[in-house]
Amino acid sequence: MGLYRDQGVVLRTVKLGEADRIVNILSQSRGKIRAVAKGVRKPGSRNGSRLEPTSHVMFQCYEGRELDVVTQVETVDAFRHLRDDYASLTSALAMVEATDQVAQERAANQPLYQMLVRALRTLDEQRAPLVASAFFWKLLSLEGFHPMLEHCAGCGRAEPDGGFDVLDLEAGGVLCQTCAGPFPRRVEPDVLAMVQRMLGGDLRRVLAEPDSPLVRDVERLALDALEHHVERRLRSAPLLASLHGRQGHWNDAAGGGPHPSIGIPVEVGSSRSEALEP
Ligand SMILES: [Zn+2]
Numbered sequence: 001m002g003l004y005r006d007q008g009v010v011l012r013t014v015k016l017g018e019a020d021r022i023v024n025i026l027s028q029s030r031g032k033i034r035a036v037a038k039g040v041r042k043p044g045s046r047n048g049s050r051l052e053p054t055s056h057v058m059f060q061c062y063e064g065r066e067l068d069v070v071t072q073v074e075t076v077d078a079f080r081h082l083r084d085d086y087a088s089l090t091s092a093l094a095m096v097e098a099t100d101q102v103a104q105e106r107a108a109n110q111p112l113y114q115m116l117v118r119a120l121r122t123l124d125e126q127r128a129p130l131v132a133s134a135f136f137w138k139l140l141s142l143e144g145f146h147p148m149l150e151h152c153a154g155c156g157r158a159e160p161d162g163g164f165d166v167l168d169l170e171a172g173g174v175l176c177q178t179c180a181g182p183f184p185r186r187v188e189p190d191v192l193a194m195v196q197r198m199l200g201g202d203l204r205r206v207l208a209e210p211d212s213p214l215v216r217d218v219e220r221l222a223l224d225a226l227e228h229h230v231e232r233r234l235r236s237a238p239l240l241a242s243l244h245g246r247q248g249h250w251n252d253a254a255g256g257g258p259h260p261s262i263g264i265p266v267e268v269g270s271s272r273s274e275a276l277e278p
Contacts, residue, residue, distance in 0.1 A: 006030060007058045007076055009116055011100040017043065022067065024100055024112050025059070028248035032103035033067035035061050047073045054079055054092045054120060082124040084196040091132040092123050094236035098136060101230040102143060104260070111142055129215050129250045132240060133222035133245055134198045138154050141199060142228055145224070148173025149196045155179055163189030167221070170227045187221060194218045211243075211250035 002018070008027035016022050021042045025033050032048055040048035050073045082088045099116055104111060119135045122128060138189065146162040151158055153173030164174035166184040175184065195218065196204050209215055223237050243249045 003059045003060060003065055003071070004030075004063060005058070006033075007056070008033070008113070009096065009099075009120065010053050010055045010057060011096045012053055013037075013051060019222075021048075021051065023070065025057070025104050026096075026099055026109075026113055026116060028110070029108055030156045031107040031109050032100070033061070033068055034066075034105065035070045036064075037070040037073075050075050050078075052078075053096050054082065054089070054121065055107070056117060077121070077124075079120055079124040082120065085127060086242045087129070088123045088127055090236065090239050090243055090249070091129075093241050094121055094132050094234060095119055095135045097234055097236050098139060098230075101232070101234075102139060110141075113140070115119055115142070116137070122207065126207070127250070128209075129211045129243070130194075130206055130209055130218065132163075133215075133219045134203060136207060136222040137198050140225055143229065145172070145225075145229055146199070147195070147201075150193055152176040152179055164192060165189055168214065169225055177249045184211055188214075188217065190214055191217045195221065211248065213244075216241075216244040224247060 006027040007027050008025040010023060010025055011032070012024040014022045016036060019039050020201070021037050021040050023035050023037050027033050033153055035051055037047060037051055039045055040051060042048070047070065051070070055075060056077040056079070058074045058076055059070055061068040061070050078156060079092070089262070095116065098110065115135070115138060117189065119131055123131050130204050147167070149164070151173075153168065153171040154175050155178065157176045157178075160176065164176065165179040165186055165188065166175045167173070167187045168175050168180070168185065171179075191214065194206065194214065197203075219240060223234060223240065245251070
């Protein structure tokens, strides 16, 4: 039991008693930690404003048996642009929720930590409707669920002309007509192709995609796969879905958030577009 210092991303906060919070942080060196932050709900608490979900912080804690105790917090990056944009913030909150579901307590996971920080940075720098979807697929891949998309997951048959159109999460990938059961889940070949590009090194261009029905379908599939893996619904799922379409926040110029004029800026040539690579 001792004092330690680490950096991490705040995943979740829960009220505790009158003035405290329990904070889940994905730390760089210790994996997920759960710590009590005392007095952070008192008016004017500086640590309280620093310990918001999605914030990247440097912190100091006393180790406890069940819960650690936060003694100091400094902001590394508050991701202010992301926080000022409803759609980006919604995506970021979905990513930290997914991370909270998957991360093991007190078990360092550097690839996950790096991937989360880079994904948040990407969202802070550009409005990219597919960041959360790409993050979910890469999270699953890190977890050992890397969907088989080039060959039938049942018999190994190569991709037919026109592509596969059945995905079976239980089987771990696409299925050919022979292997597909009586009630196959049809997925548009375009959607599967997009997932393949995300996982196959074409992330930069994928992140440049503006919102579209295809983007919405890719996101729905990514959410389904994630929820299948963690065996529960993501609280953020309905909010994510509401971002799409003509009235959605990715597109709604009138009430879409503080940056209505920028639309979906894309900087294809920038290095940060590969930001999700672990
Ligand atoms: Zn097959």
